[in-house]
Amino acid sequence: MSPIESPATAASRDADRLTELVAAIQRTQRAEDVDGFLALFAPDAVWVNGAGGRLLGIEEIADFTRKALPGGMAGQSVRYDVTDVRFPAPDVAITSVDQEYLTADGQSFSPRREGRPTYVWARRDGDWRIVHGQNTGVIQPADETIAGEDAATLRDIVANVERGFNENDAELLIRDIAPDARIVNAVGAELIGREEIETSTRKALLRAHLRDATAHYRLDGIALLAPDVAVAHKRAWSTAEAAERGDAPEMTALYVFARRDGRWWILRRQNTLVAAA
Structure with a gap:
């Protein structure tokens, strides 16, 4: 020093x-x-x-x-x-x-x-x-495991959100939002129902700082709480390179998924910005 x-x-x-x-x-x-x-x-x-x-x-x-x-x-x-x-x-x-x-x-x-x-x-x-x-290998408790096909589906849903954000595609961003979903966005605003979420999403994509932004997501900790309810945590960076460097995520999000009529939906999403160290 x-x-x-x-x-x-x-x-x-x-x-x-x-x-x-x-x-x-x-x-x-x-x-x-x-x-x-x-x-x-x-x-x-x-x-x-x-x-x-x-x-x-x-x-x-x-x-x-x-x-x-x-x-x-x-x-x-x-x-x-x-x-x-x-x-x-x-x-x-x-x-x-x-x-x-x-x-x-x-x-x-x-x-x-x-x-x-x-x-x-x-x-x-x-x-x-x-x-x-x-090193210690992680063994998931039996009651927290989720079928591989279901886990892959949930990852695909979050991949749609990432792609929709990067391509300014509102349809992708809301494709898997449940009709009665609630979202708390990164600035603390609560959006209730698919219609309000869609309106807010389309308005947000018109703002330059979001329209020109990019994102890279990683979904971790997928756990099945009931046969048709799962939770997971998402970490978000501006770029994949930032994640690969080991940079701290810029945002985290809690997802609650529900399976209805044979498919999975986003029922709840809570976003939190990560304070700079």
């Missing part, structure tokens, strides 16, 4: 750097770049993988990685999202991460294949290196 740099500024800069390094884990794993992946670890690192295998030191980590990574990403991809960064000491950091394996075209598997890795970092030779880490 320079003499004129505050601790808060230094921590913010370090948090940005750690987010970049987690993005490097994602990038090197996708590319099956063994050397690039191993360069992120300290020589004395300890890693417990998702199968519970404990690897002591860079040699054991390297031996495992050289066997597992080449060819390991065939037909699939992976995504890492940093959810928390902590500094228990100036030169020690902990990052919490949401990990999800995806199809080659970036779609979630059904059932989803997720992990919750934690990385402990130490500052070594002017940069951060992983000194301890552990």
Whole structure:
């Protein structure tokens, strides 16, 4: 830290750097770049993988990685999202991460294949290196699972919303809105019923700042609350590139879906802007 740099500024800069390094884990794993992946670890690192295998030191980590990574990403991809960064000491950091394996075209598997890795970092030779880490696979409770076909349908519904926003297509934006839906938009206005939602949507698309804006959505946490009721959370960025960089989402939304007459509808949507850090 320079003499004129505050601790808060230094921590913010370090948090940005750690987010970049987690993005490097994602990038090197996708590319099956063994050397690039191993360069992120300290020589004395300890890693417990998702199968519970404990690897002591860079040699054991390297031996495992050289066997597992080449060819390991065939037909699939992976995504890492940093959810928390902590500094228990100036030169020690902990990052919490949401990990999800995806199809080659970036779609979630059904059932989803997720992990919750934690990385402990130490500052070594002017940069951060992983000194301890552990991954745990996510097992969804039985009462929260949803059929793969239904999950895909809900993702398609939200994809319609994204596409409608990006293409200024009001019909796509309201296609899956239930007649009795309620929406609380990002500025806190409550819209009641499909007719009011449609009117507001068409007016909004005439405003330059929305007409020229773009969006990228990710739908997570799909859960079935009853045979015909599901909930999910959406994270939104202006661009896919921002999401891939690991930037914090700019907005989140709660969705409640209801199945009626053999199809799914958006029954409720609540949007919240994410305050800048």
